Amino acid sequence: MDGSVDIQANLIIRDPVLLAVFCTILFLFVSIYLSPRRDIRLRPSLFLFDIPEQIDRSIESGKAITLDIAHKGLGTSGIVGAASSFDMLGYETHRVSRLGRCPSVMCADGIVAAVAMGALQGESTCTKPQVLYTGPDPFLAAANIALYSQINESPAYSYGQASVESTLLGQDIEMPGISRGGTIAPLGGLLLSAHPENAIFGAGYYMAPIYLNSQSDAQPRLHNWLCVMIPSAFIVELLLKLLGHT
Amino acid sequence: MRKTIPIAAAVICGIVIIADYLVQVPWLHTAAARLLEGAVVLAGFALVLGILNLLAFNFRHIRDHTPGRWQSWIILISLPITVLIGTTFPGSGAFTWVYTYVVTPLMTALGALLLFYAVTVAVRLLPLRNGAAIILFASCLVFMILWIPGISSVSPFIAAVRNWLYALPVGASMRGLLLGAAIGAVVASLRILSSLEQPYTGITEKH
Numbered sequence: 443m444d445g446s447v448d449i450q451a452n453l454i455i456r457d458p459v460l461l462a463v464f465c466t467i468l469f470l471f472v473s474i475y476l477s478p479r480r481d482i483r484l485r486p487s488l489f490l491f492d493i494p495e496q497i498d499r500s501i502e503s504g505k506a507i508t509l510d511i512a513h514k515g516l517g518t519s520g521i522v523g524a525a526s527s528f529d530m531l532g533y534e535t536h537r538v539s540r541l542g543r544c545p546s547v548m549c550a551d552g553i554v555a556a557v558a559m560g561a562l563q564g565e566s567t568c569t570k571p572q573v574l575y576t577g578p579d580p581f582l583a584a585a586n587i588a589l590y591s592q593i594n595e596s597p598a599y600s601y602g603q604a605s606v607e608s609t610l611l612g613q614d615i616e617m618p619g620i621s622r623g624g625t626i627a628p629l630g631g632l633l634l635s636a637h638p639e640n641a642i643f644g645a646g647y648y649m650a651p652i653y654l655n656s657q658s659d660a661q662p663r664l665h666n667w668l669c670v671m672i673p674s675a676f677i678v679e680l681l682l683k684l685l686g687h688t
Numbered sequence: 689m690r691k692t693i694p695i696a697a698a699v700i701c702g703i704v705i706i707a708d709y710l711v712q713v714p715w716l717h718t719a720a721a722r723l724l725e726g727a728v729v730l731a732g733f734a735l736v737l738g739i740l741n742l743l744a745f746n747f748r749h750i751r752d753h754t755p756g757r758w759q760s761w762i763i764l765i766s767l768p769i770t771v772l773i774g775t776t777f778p779g780s781g782a783f784t785w786v787y788t789y790v791v792t793p794l795m796t797a798l799g800a801l802l803l804f805y806a807v808t809v810a811v812r813l814l815p816l817r818n819g820a821a822i823i824l825f826a827s828c829l830v831f832m833i834l835w836i837p838g839i840s841s842v843s844p845f846i847a848a849v850r851n852w853l854y855a856l857p858v859g860a861s862m863r864g865l866l867l868g869a870a871i872g873a874v875v876a877s878l879r880i881l882s883s884l885e886q887p888y889t890g891i892t893e894k895h
Binding site for chain 1: 706710712
């Protein structure tokens with residue numbers, strides 16, 4: 443016994459496919475970051491560039507700004523969404539308070555609520571910060587709309603993990619917003635009538651901080667690459683299946 | 689230093705958890721388990737913090753005589769009752785009764801109201817006479833008709849149309865949306881892990 447540790451015997455790969463996918467994405471991420479010219483230019487939603495203007499317009503019209511962050515607790519997949527929300531929380535609090543107002547915040551996690559309260563209290567304009575804990579699973583779009591009305595009769599701009607339906611309905615009643623996504627079956631049909639001019643769902647939720655944070659070195663390039671690569675992989679898989687390769 | 693320590697902690701914790709998810713190494717698994725244990729404890733405190741926040745929010749509503757403060761009274765009365773039932777009779781039929789006969793019907797009622805919210809919005813938009821408003825109104829109407837209880841017994845064709853709509857166009861839209869969100873989440877995770885994005889250290893405006 444020489445006391446050395448046999449690494450090979452102690453290291454077991456849990457899922458080779460998963461590891462390969464992770465390594466590919468990591469390689470892509472590093473190579474894209476190291477070579478600035480490697481880019482696929484996908485046009486982002488114009489609404490992403492309009493966020494500051496939308497916030498200003500809402501404030502000037504005397505309406506509220508609502509952030510609806512962290513719809514899942516810590517330790518779940520929702521934490522990435524909550525982390526992106528923190529960026530927006532900081533940005534919006536700063537911008538809204540510059541105009542003498544204070545945004546309202548809803549969240550489904552106690553610690554996120556405490557962080558939000560701290561962020562709001564840091565601004566001199568937020569004398570009465572409105573942070574509402576909504577419980578761990580405010581799933582229904584109707585519940586979201588009811589919660590909006592509890593905070594303010596007609597919020598003018600919202601950002602958060604609200605369901606797609608409430609964001610769609612929100613933009614139709616002139617409440618532009620960004621939502622992370624997630625939907626429920628009864629109103630899934632509304633997606634077919636979606637004409638999102640003043641609403642963003644899905645990936646846009648995670649992209650918003652990139653367009654707003656001056657300190658961020660992040661770029662949307664990896665996102666653009668994955669947006670092209672992953673659907674392409676699906677199409678190739680479909681073609682292979684059609685050709686009889688399983 | 690104020691930034692370095694949180695960034696280092698976030699990056700190290702993230703890498704340990706991801707590595708444990710991909711490969712099985714005993715010491716790594718122990719470290720990841722400890723971190724996850726910490727997260728579970730933190731999540732427990734999060735719930736307590738959340739309840740305190742909810743109580744404070746609703747107390748403020750009552751104190752400030754805001755409109756609709758009766759809703760706050762309902763929360764302040766029902767919350768301790770539910771907690772009392774849950775803690776005094778854990779696992780008993782009483783708590784199940786509360787869930788089955790109070791929570792579930794309320795959630796179902798909210799769900800049922802959903803389409804009416806949509807129709808109200810659609811009707812309010814109709815006077816605009818633009819294409820989007822008409823499409824929204826038409827889709828609300830179609831989906832409301834398709835969801836009438838027992839409509840399938842009128843004609844099997846209606847059930848077939850409903851199934852087709854949900855299986856193909858709606859299903860495809862929803863999957864596309866979820867795929868987009870998943871890509872966004874993967875990229876956001878990598879940005880946070882590589883400290884390109886530091887949501888815990890504040891933000892400054894670009895515009």
